[in-house]
Amino acid sequence: MSAPSTGDIVARCQDLYEDLDFTAARQWKEAKKGRKVIGFMPVYIPREIIHAAGMLPLGILGGGDQLEVIHGDAYYQSYICRIPRSTIELGVTGRLDFVDGMLFPSICDVIRNLSGMWKVMFPRVYSRYFDVPQTYEDEIGGTFYVGEMTELRRDLEEIGGRKITDKALRGSIDVYNKNRRLIRRLYEARAQRPWQMPAWEVYLVVRAGMVLPVEAHSEIIEQYIAAALAEDKPVRDNSRVVLSGLFCEQPPLNLIKSLELSGCYVVDDDLLLVTRWLIGDVPLDGDPIYNLAQAFLHHSESTAAKYEPDQEEKGRYLVRAVKRTGAEGVIFTSPSFCDPALLDRPMLQSVLKSAGIPFIAFKYAENSGQMQPIREQAGTFADSIKLWSAA
Amino acid sequence: MKITISPKAVAKDVLKDASMKKQKEMMAEHFDRLADAGHTGAKVASTFVPGNLNELIMCFDLVNNLPEVNAIQSGMRRQSGAYVMEAEKAGHSEDVCTYVKSDIGMMAKGNIGPNGRKLPSPDVLLLSYTGCFTFMKWFELLREQFKCETIFLQTPYMADGTVTPNMVAYMVKQLKEDVIPKLERVSGVKFDIDRLREYLKKSAQAEDDLVYILQSARNKPSPIDAYFGGIYYIGPIFGAFRGTDDAIDYYRFLRQEVDQRIAAGLGPVTPDGPMEKEKYRLVVEGPPNYTNFRQFWKMFYEEGAVVVASSYTKVGGTYDFGFRHDPSRPLETLAEYCLGVYTNRSLPMRIDMLAAYVEEYEADGLLINSIKSCNSFSAGQLLIMREVEKRTGKPAAFIETDLVDPRYFSAANVKNRLESYFQMVEQKRGGAAKGVAA
Ligand code: SF4
Ligand code: SF4
Numbered sequence: 001m002s003a004p005s006t007g008d009i010v011a012r013c014q015d016l017y018e019d020l021d022f023t024a025a026r027q028w029k030e031a032k033k034g035r036k037v038i039g040f041m042p043v044y045i046p047r048e049i050i051h052a053a054g055m056l057p058l059g060i061l062g063g064g065d066q067l068e069v070i071h072g073d074a075y076y077q078s079y080i081c082r083i084p085r086s087t088i089e090l091g092v093t094g095r096l097d098f099v100d101g102m103l104f105p106s107i108c109d110v111i112r113n114l115s116g117m118w119k120v121m122f123p124r125v126y127s128r129y130f131d132v133p134q135t136y137e138d139e140i141g142g143t144f145y146v147g148e149m150t151e152l153r154r155d156l157e158e159i160g161g162r163k164i165t166d167k168a169l170r171g172s173i174d175v176y177n178k179n180r181r182l183i184r185r186l187y188e189a190r191a192q193r194p195w196q197m198p199a200w201e202v203y204l205v206v207r208a209g210m211v212l213p214v215e216a217h218s219e220i221i222e223q224y225i226a227a228a229l230a231e232d233k234p235v236r237d238n239s240r241v242v243l244s245g246l247f248c249e250q251p252p253l254n255l256i257k258s259l260e261l262s263g264c265y266v267v268d269d270d271l272l273l274v275t276r277w278l279i280g281d282v283p284l285d286g287d288p289i290y291n292l293a294q295a296f297l298h299h300s301e302s303t304a305a306k307y308e309p310d311q312e313e314k315g316r317y318l319v320r321a322v323k324r325t326g327a328e329g330v331i332f333t334s335p336s337f338c339d340p341a342l343l344d345r346p347m348l349q350s351v352l353k354s355a356g357i358p359f360i361a362f363k364y365a366e367n368s369g370q371m372q373p374i375r376e377q378a379g380t381f382a383d384s385i386k387l388w389s390a391a
Numbered sequence: 392m393k394i395t396i397s398p399k400a401v402a403k404d405v406l407k408d409a410s411m412k413k414q415k416e417m418m419a420e421h422f423d424r425l426a427d428a429g430h431t432g433a434k435v436a437s438t439f440v441p442g443n444l445n446e447l448i449m450c451f452d453l454v455n456n457l458p459e460v461n462a463i464q465s466g467m468r469r470q471s472g473a474y475v476m477e478a479e480k481a482g483h484s485e486d487v488c489t490y491v492k493s494d495i496g497m498m499a500k501g502n503i504g505p506n507g508r509k510l511p512s513p514d515v516l517l518l519s520y521t522g523c524f525t526f527m528k529w530f531e532l533l534r535e536q537f538k539c540e541t542i543f544l545q546t547p548y549m550a551d552g553t554v555t556p557n558m559v560a561y562m563v564k565q566l567k568e569d570v571i572p573k574l575e576r577v578s579g580v581k582f583d584i585d586r587l588r589e590y591l592k593k594s595a596q597a598e599d600d601l602v603y604i605l606q607s608a609r610n611k612p613s614p615i616d617a618y619f620g621g622i623y624y625i626g627p628i629f630g631a632f633r634g635t636d637d638a639i640d641y642y643r644f645l646r647q648e649v650d651q652r653i654a655a656g657l658g659p660v661t662p663d664g665p666m667e668k669e670k671y672r673l674v675v676e677g678p679p680n681y682t683n684f685r686q687f688w689k690m691f692y693e694e695g696a697v698v699v700a701s702s703y704t705k706v707g708g709t710y711d712f713g714f715r716h717d718p719s720r721p722l723e724t725l726a727e728y729c730l731g732v733y734t735n736r737s738l739p740m741r742i743d744m745l746a747a748y749v750e751e752y753e754a755d756g757l758l759i760n761s762i763k764s765c766n767s768f769s770a771g772q773l774l775i776m777r778e779v780e781k782r783t784g785k786p787a788a789f790i791e792t793d794l795v796d797p798r799y800f801s802a803a804n805v806k807n808r809l810e811s812y813f814q815m816v817e818q819k820r821g822g823a824a825k826g827v828a829a
């Protein structure tokens with residue numbers, strides 16, 4: 001059998017992306033009696049614990065631009081972002097009826113309150129707000145986080161009716177380490193040759209990991225990297241940009257496509273951060289929960305949902321991402337009404353300003369249809385970057 | 392009982408009430424202390440109302456500055472609109488919390504406090520991260536500006552309606568190993584746990600009276616308005632006075648006045664004098680609008696609507712379910728206080744609380760004032776409304792305003808909605824009466 005082309009791989013990932021009934025996850029569950037599926041929302045969940053319980057972690061990222069939101073709007077005022085209402089729509093319409101539990105990570109007040117709404121609206125489904133430390137001392141935030149993960153472990157043991165052993169956890173950490181390594185390789189490869197790996201393709205390939213078992217996902221990434229690097233695609237005179245602010249509600253696929261059409265190569269982004277939240281491998285020896293806690297405290301990504309204890313470090317990660325990827329500018333694009341992203345933005349912008357890195361900003365909603373203004377803004381930005389660098 | 396004296400005359404008398412005078416003096420002194428900090432050498436800690444650790448702050452001789460209260464003051468003095476615009480001009484999004492923008496705009500325009508004097512730059516930011524995500528970003532923004540020490544105290548969210556030992560242990564550890572040593576360093580004052588105990592004892596005393604006052608609204612007519620009036624009543628205890636003798640005096644005076652009003656069968660005091668006839672009893676969820684505070688209140692009392700219980704008067708501490716600061720467990724009690732504030736309560740807990748208020752205070756229903764720029768309160772309020780309505784069988788209504796952004800206060804809209812709501816309440820009563828008769 002010949003290796004699949006990028007077209008084949010991306011088409012499969014796009015099918016998964018568009019399938020609002022989560023057929024792949026349903027099939028996984030039905031394939032063996034007793035299997036359980038645990039849904040989780042952005043921004044980060046230690047999926048290793050779910051995996052070690054023999055369950056499927058399922059990323060729930062709202063309804064995108066294809067879902068007609070009928071019920072969800074009755075639960076939210078117009079001045080609240082879209083992801084909670086489309087997530088409720090998924091729940092109310094029975095699309096999540098096979099999900100055995102829902103995890104709501106600590107990211108913002110909207111998701112936090114949604115965790116309580118879920119309890120009221122779907123009282124028979126296990127739902128848990130997953131708190132994470134915002135203080136990073138081992139003895140303080142670390143101990144608390146070990147406690148939170150231990151509670152989650154116990155809950156999942158109860159749901160699954162079996163112990164989650166340390167051995168199983170180590171095994172799960174191992175497969176997720178591999179997945180994270182592959183995603184990093186994918187990101188690095190794209191930063192080097194963005195014309196070979198369009199941002200929308202990379203997004204779909206990574207997003208497939210939200211619904212597939214991690215092992216199957218890793219295989220897809222490997223195949224995609226191989227196929228994309230083997231294909232020859234023309235290099236365009238695009239500007240290289242980093243995207244910031246897309247860590248929760250998802251942009252429409254068309255938005256990502258529009259950026260490239262308007263002359264930008266995306267060389268880094270903060271999409272689907274759960275897939276690479278932990279930086280570097282989590283050690284396999286020793287206490288696995290402790291190791292996950294250590295990785296969270298000391299080797300994890302920065303984003304607006306996280307407190308930065310050191311003023312000097314505030315926003316530096318973005319400057320580093322620009323340097324690392326050879327980007328020429330940053331596009332801040334975040335969901336309307338997204339508190340974390342929008343409150344953080346001015347601080348990040350002032351760091352970029354002092355570093356002499358150009359940026360622009362605009363907002364989106366997961367169901368934005370009109371791409372023309374975005375295309376124009378991004379196009380003007382890409383042109384001006386070229387002018388600056390030529391000057 | 393028939394009241395023969397004119398309401399205006401009573402209003403004047405009431406204005407001279409001991410509690411009000413006391414509160415005025417306290418606030419004036421406080422803002423002077425802040426403004427004088429530059430000369431007196433007093434050090435200043437900025438912190439938040441929910442999770443306000445005033446007793447601990449006082450242990451280090453620090454003066455407590457509350458950016459939220461400054462934003463409220465700016466709103467009441469109708470300056471917040473310009474401040475918000477100033478912040479937006481500087482690049483802040485139109486979508487985010489207007490308290491933050493009012494604060495940032497105020498700083499950009501000279502940081503002038505309500506007494507017309509410049510507020511000091513803080514020496515330390517005590518970020519008590521309780522019940523609102525915005526706090527974290529707000530303090531990062533302040534730190535960027537003031538470049539001073541920032542202490543982060545994380546309060547885990549009470550998502551399952553319970554306080555677990557892991558949560559309390561985490562908070563106590565933060566207090567012991569991080570918050571207190573840093574406060575010692577900034578202030579140069581050694582921590583004395585007995586001093587903390589003393590303050591906590593005083594807090595509990597004032598808290599008893601506060602609860603008495605808030606629960607006096609169970610009377611008919613209610614002697615207080617537990618939302619519009621309540622905002623004044625919570626001022627000292629949610630601000631820089633919890634744990635002081637001043638607070639004890641203030642709440643004692645207030646309690647006596649409430650007792651007098653109960654004895655005289657009087658309703659709440661409004662800016663236009665005592666309310667004459669209580670027609671509607673409401674429970675209100677959500678913060679008020681401050682830019683048009685009087686006008687907003689008037690829409691209620693003109694219709695004879697009194698708020699008998701509100702969630703907003705629990706943002707700086709929930710005391711009516713029994714919590715009191717406990718001097719015998721000084722650090723644990725601070726942790727439990729932070730954990731219990733209204734905004735740190737899960738949505739099901741909020742529903743329980745509001746439904747219980749409707750029952751206990753024999754209210755006609757629930758009114759939600761949804762704040763455009765406050766996700767912590769607003770996200771989920773429509774479900775809260777439906778659930779409370781379902782559980783109590785009483786009608787609920789929804790209005791939308793903003794805290795300190797005057798652009799989002801539409802008097803006509805609010806008035807319309809309120810009027811229809813009162814009609815709904817009447818209909819429900821009519822229906823109930825018919826039901827009884829049938
Ligand atoms: S889009 Fe932003 S505000 Fe909305 S749920 Fe996500 S993080 Fe919260
Ligand atoms: S609780 Fe609401 S109003 Fe208060 S700071 Fe948070 S977002 Fe702003």
